Amino acid sequence: MDVDARPGIPNGWYAVAWSRDLAVGEVKRVRAFEEELVVFRTRSGKARVLSAYCSHLGAHLAEGGRVAGERVRCPFHAWEYDGETGECVSIPYCARVPQGARQRAWPVDEVNHMIMVWHHAEQKPPAWHLAPCPHFDDPDWSDVRRFEVEVPVHVQDMAENNMDPVHFRYVHAMTDVPDQEISFEENGRVLKAVSYSQQETPFGTFDMQLLRESECIGHATVESRGIPTVGLFMFSSTTPLDRHHSISRWALVGTNNAIDEAGEEWIARITGGVEDDRRIWSNKIHRKDPVFCEADTYLVEFRKWVQQFYSPGQQPGVRPAE
Numbered sequence: 001m002d003v004d005a006r007p008g009i010p011n012g013w014y015a016v017a018w019s020r021d022l023a024v025g026e027v028k029r030v031r032a033f034e035e036e037l038v039v040f041r042t043r044s045g046k047a048r049v050l051s052a053y054c055s056h057l058g059a060h061l062a063e064g065g066r067v068a069g070e071r072v073r074c075p076f077h078a079w080e081y082d083g084e085t086g087e088c089v090s091i092p093y094c095a096r097v098p099q100g101a102r103q104r105a106w107p108v109d110e111v112n113h114m115i116m117v118w119h120h121a122e123q124k125p126p127a128w129h130l131a132p133c134p135h136f137d138d139p140d141w142s143d144v145r146r147f148e149v150e151v152p153v154h155v156q157d158m159a160e161n162n163m164d165p166v167h168f169r170y171v172h173a174m175t176d177v178p179d180q181e182i183s184f185e186e187n188g189r190v191l192k193a194v195s196y197s198q199q200e201t202p203f204g205t206f207d208m209q210l211l212r213e214s215e216c217i218g219h220a221t222v223e224s225r226g227i228p229t230v231g232l233f234m235f236s237s238t239t240p241l242d243r244h245h246s247i248s249r250w251a252l253v254g255t256n257n258a259i260d261e262a263g264e265e266w267i268a269r270i271t272g273g274v275e276d277d278r279r280i281w282s283n284k285i286h287r288k289d290p291v292f293c294e295a296d297t298y299l300v301e302f303r304k305w306v307q308q309f310y311s312p313g314q315q316p317g318v319r320p321a322e
């Protein structure tokens, strides 16, 4: 019998919305990490994320809730929760706030045009932070192009594609499997990969390097190098909605000369590649213990790397290549 042994939700930073989609005073309903969340921007401009179901009678704070200064106000009986701590700080018709009147507050960093939330299964505080990428908001680089796709797949399986050079030949019709090197930094937390391949580009055929970095499952930056004076860069965050669905957001920028010359079709071709993968992702199961072949060394490394992001009881398994 085939068992679909999906692990739980890995710990890390995940996007819950694009920054520009959350105006001051706006309240949004978001489902992520198998949780209902209320995402809002306070009057001082801070993005905040709390668990959505009110500790009083369980109303959904994003369904009619309002921003009140730095707080969100429940639509049912107007209890007000502080955005940073999640504590109820005011009940307009009571002098005293009872113990336990609080929402879970999710750590938020707003970086690289996305509202990023720290998810930890044991609710531990963030162990590290994502750095702003230098190519955003650089006058020599274009405005951000946004791409978003939802796929019924576990976040780990979507990320695994990145360490699967062979599939580029069979799924993405690349003629050669690119040569690749991987390395680890930050005590093994950051996974870096460089792949080398000759590519036809809108600027001619070049020996290209694709530099990729992942700071946790679901996070990736990708930089293309090899075309003189031309750069292309992507920051992406893939968020597990639950163990069966993920939403991937990509922020892409290119040097202005690249965008002027090759236009939007180039970007469209990059983002279009995800459609090649969709049928595989949408219909696969998660193998906890795959049978690996000798060419699967990167996949084995990936499966070892991912384990650090799971809290006890949520881990996937790994078996060495034969």
Ligand code: FES
Residues within 6 Å of the ligand: 054, 055, 056, 057, 058, 059, 074, 075, 076, 077, 078, 079
């Ligand atoms: S349910 Fe939220 S204040 Fe009553």
Ligand SMILES: [Fe+2]
Residues within 6 Å of the ligand: 161, 167, 171, 172, 277
């Ligand atoms: Fe792919």
